[in-house]
Each structure stands twice: as structure tokens, then as C-alpha cells.
Amino acid sequence: MAxxxxxxxxxxxxxxxxxxxxxxxxxxxxxxxxxxxxxxGVAGVCPPYPYLALAAARLAGSGVAWGAQDVxxxxxxxxxxxxxxxxxxxxxxxxxxVGHSERRTLFGDTDAEVVRKTTRALAAGLVxxxxxxxxxxxxxxxxxxxxxARQIDAVCPVLRDAGERCVLAYEPVWAIGTGLTASPAQAxxxxxxxxxxxxxxxxxxxxxxxxxxxxxxxxxxAVELFGQPDVDGGLIGGASLVAADFLSICRAAAGRS
Ligand code: PEP
Numbered sequence: 001m002a003x004x005x006x007x008x009x010x011x012x013x014x015x016x017x018x019x020x021x022x023x024x025x026x027x028x029x030x031x032x033x034x035x036x037x038x039x040x041g042v043a044g045v046c047p048p049y050p051y052l053a054l055a056a057a058r059l060a061g062s063g064v065a066w067g068a069q070d071v072x073x074x075x076x077x078x079x080x081x082x083x084x085x086x087x088x089x090x091x092x093x094x095x096x097x098v099g100h101s102e103r104r105t106l107f108g109d110t111d112a113e114v115v116r117k118t119t120r121a122l123a124a125g126l127v128x129x130x131x132x133x134x135x136x137x138x139x140x141x142x143x144x145x146x147x148x149a150r151q152i153d154a155v156c157p158v159l160r161d162a163g164e165r166c167v168l169a170y171e172p173v174w175a176i177g178t179g180l181t182a183s184p185a186q187a188x189x190x191x192x193x194x195x196x197x198x199x200x201x202x203x204x205x206x207x208x209x210x211x212x213x214x215x216x217x218x219x220x221x222a223v224e225l226f227g228q229p230d231v232d233g234g235l236i237g238g239a240s241l242v243a244a245d246f247l248s249i250c251r252a253a254a255g256r257s
Pocket of ligand 1: 015171175176177178179214215216217235236237238239
């Protein structure tokens with residue numbers, strides 16, 4: 001179900017994870033901001049929470065958006081250590097990642113938790129970037145589509161009314177931070193499956209939703225991955241920590257046919 005590409009603008013988000021310090025965040029923001037001048041609307045960064053205000057100060061008006069790596073499932077109140085969607089809006093965030101595989105595997109985020117976080121993000125006016133993907137064992141067991149279906153079906157009810165204010169990221173767990181990358185054909189097959197599953201789950205905006213691929217994207221493989229009809233950009237981990245590499249990936253997305 002490859003919908004016409006023209007409707008979907010390229011998007012590349014950098015997930016900095018828990019790396020660096022204020023000095024390296026400042027340098028990275030400056031590098032991205034300077035290099036993305038000719039890429040308005042394509043690039044976004046997700047720094048650690050403590051550097052979101054710095055991102056807001058450095059990136060405002062630059063055409064580079066910023067967002068968070070996670071959001072609380074709760075609205076407000078006695079939830080020590082949590083950061084609410086409203087707080088992220090106060091920091092000028094456009095996006096928040098939800099259900100990144102590291103949250104799912106290391107911190108126990110379940111499908112139900114992902115739904116609650118997505119609901120909070122949407123209610124506050126953030127664009128949720130809902131991450132889905134299978135483990136290596138699941139792929140080898142032939143369960144990739146079953147896993148994606150379970151993860152997508154969980155969020156469909158909350159995405160139905162979001163229109164195009166949401167993004168999905170397909171991130172095969174076995175490709176995150178490992179140097180292994182899904183082949184362009186594997187990525188396309190998963191993206192087409194996700195788009196079709198969203199549509200059959202009642203998400204009528206599915207043809208216009210941006211689906212990002214994540215998992216060891218590098219300047220050397222970005223062009224081929226982003227050339228797939230249902231791959232609308234990327235969610236980039238390691239390579240987003242080097243401004244030149246991240247920008248090169250953004251250019252590959254902007255130039256995709
Ligand atoms: C990620 O963590 O979302 C990711 C895709 O990481 P990497 O690019 O390092 O594989």
C-alpha cells in the first residue's frame with residue numbers, strides 16, 4: 001500500500017539517548033543548526049531532558065524542531081522523576097518518542113503504557129513518534145508481522161482521531177546500535193505492513209503518515225533505505241551524535257525520490 005510520496009515530507013529525527021554533557025550538546029546543536037539551513041522542516045533532534053531548554057534557545061526559528069525521548073503516561077501529580085507532556089510543550093517540543101525499544105526492554109514499557117503515553121502526548125499537542133519493531137528472535141521465528149500487528153493494533157484506537165499529527169518509527173530491535181541494518185527490502189516490507197495495518201485499524205490518515213526507519217542508519221546506507229516508497233525518513237541514534245553524519249542523512253531523506 002505505497003501511498004503517493006508527494007504527500008509526505010521527509011523527516012529525520014536524531015535520538016541522542018543519554019549521551020554527552022552541556023558542552024557537547026551545545027556543539028552538536030550549533031553544528032546541526034548551521035548545517036540544516038537548506039533543509040527546513042526535515043531535521044529534528046531529541047536531546048536528553050536537561051538539554052531541551054538549550055535546544056529551544058539554539059534552534060528557535062532555525063527550521064530544526066526538537067522533542068523528547070519519552071513522556072510520562074500521567075498528566076500531573078505525585079510521580080517523582082516523571083516529565084509530563086505539558087512540560088515538554090512548555091519547552092517548545094514538537095515531538096516525543098514513545099515506546100522506543102530501550103524503554104520497552106530496559107524499563108518495562110508495555111503496549112498499554114505506550115498507549116497511555118501516546119494519549120498524553122496527543123492531548124497536550126505533541127506529535128507522538130510511536131516506535132515499533134521486532135527482536136531478532138521474533139524475526140527468526142517468522143513472527144515479525146505478528147509483533148508489529150500487536151504493537152500497531154494497541155495504538156490504533158488513539159491514533160484514529162490524530163489525523164496526520166503522529167509519526168510511526170519502525171525500528172527492528174536487532175538493528176538498533178548493532179551496526180546491522182534492515183535491508184531496504186526488509187524495511188519496505190515492514191513499512192508497507194505497518195501502513196496497511198494502521199489503515200485496517202481505522203487510522204484513515206495512514207496514507208499520509210510519515211513512517212521512519214531506525215536501526216544503524218548511516219550516511220552510507222541512508223539513500224537506499226529512504227528510496228523505498230514507504231520509508232519517509234529516519235530515526236537516528238548513534239549517527240545523530242555527529243553533526244556531519246546526521247546532516248548527510250537528512251540530505252539523503254530530503255533528496256529521496
Ligand atoms: C535508535 O536508538 O532509535 C536508533 C535507531 O539507534 P542507532 O541508529 O544507533 O541504531
